[in-house]
Amino acid sequence: MSKLERNWQYAEQYPGETEALVRARRLSLELGVEPVSRSVGAHLSAVAALSRAQAICEIGTGVGVSGLSLLRYVDDATLTSIEIEPEHLREAKTMFAEAGIPGSRLRLIEGDARHVVPRLNTSAYDLVLLDANPLELLDHFEHALGIVRPGGSIIVTNAFSHGRVPEPAARDTATQNMRDLLALVSESAAIAPVLSPAGDGVLTLVRLDD
Numbered sequence: 001m002s003k004l005e006r007n008w009q010y011a012e013q014y015p016g017e018t019e020a021l022v023r024a025r026r027l028s029l030e031l032g033v034e035p036v037s038r039s040v041g042a043h044l045s046a047v048a049a050l051s052r053a054q055a056i057c058e059i060g061t062g063v064g065v066s067g068l069s070l071l072r073y074v075d076d077a078t079l080t081s082i083e084i085e086p087e088h089l090r091e092a093k094t095m096f097a098e099a100g101i102p103g104s105r106l107r108l109i110e111g112d113a114r115h116v117v118p119r120l121n122t123s124a125y126d127l128v129l130l131d132a133n134p135l136e137l138l139d140h141f142e143h144a145l146g147i148v149r150p151g152g153s154i155i156v157t158n159a160f161s162h163g164r165v166p167e168p169a170a171r172d173t174a175t176q177n178m179r180d181l182l183a184l185v186s187e188s189a190a191i192a193p194v195l196s197p198a199g200d201g202v203l204t205l206v207r208l209d210d
């Protein structure tokens, strides 16, 4: 194992998780839904806390690992979470309830985020997480830009597209979408981007003040 791989592995094993997170992660893996990794979850928790997020939106609820991470240190935040698969949303509801998150802090919406997000309030969210279908990434990003407030952040998971983004021979659509997004935000005067190698890559984008 190279030094970089050892660093990466150490970082993945480092964060402690709550019992609720451990339970949700186990269920997610059992159901074949890829949850955010431990270090990515810790990143989500820390960004939400650092930005004192009150209104959070996530696209791709899955079984709730990312949602529980986003809410971990922000007791007064509310989470709007959108999921297209009824079964995933049902399991996530159970995970949130078992974690003791009151229903008043959750708005769980079943539907296609490409139709749901454009109906949400504009510039209303402190933090938006994109963790859904990579083939729809550019649509989700455009809609996320509409709902995040100036000074707020958008976080994109799987920014290495399972290791393919840095691989020049990889030309599949999901990988190309991610490369297009990385290029777009690195050239934008309206966004401060940071790409972290946590998990399969986390891209954090701060929408600068207008």
Ligand SMILES: C[S@@+](CC[C@H](N)C(=O)[O-])C[C@H]1O[C@@H](n2cnc3c(N)ncnc32)[C@H](O)[C@@H]1O
Pocket: 028, 033, 034, 035, 036, 059, 060, 061, 062, 063, 064, 065, 066, 067, 082, 083, 084, 085, 088, 111, 112, 113, 114, 131, 132, 133, 136
């Ligand atoms: C990688 S999983 C999300 C995992 C979750 N964020 C977690 O860490 O526990 C992606 C999820 O996005 C959902 N999804 C895919 N396309 C979607 C869309 N257009 N709108 C809403 N959800 C979508 C999938 O059904 C799946 O549950």
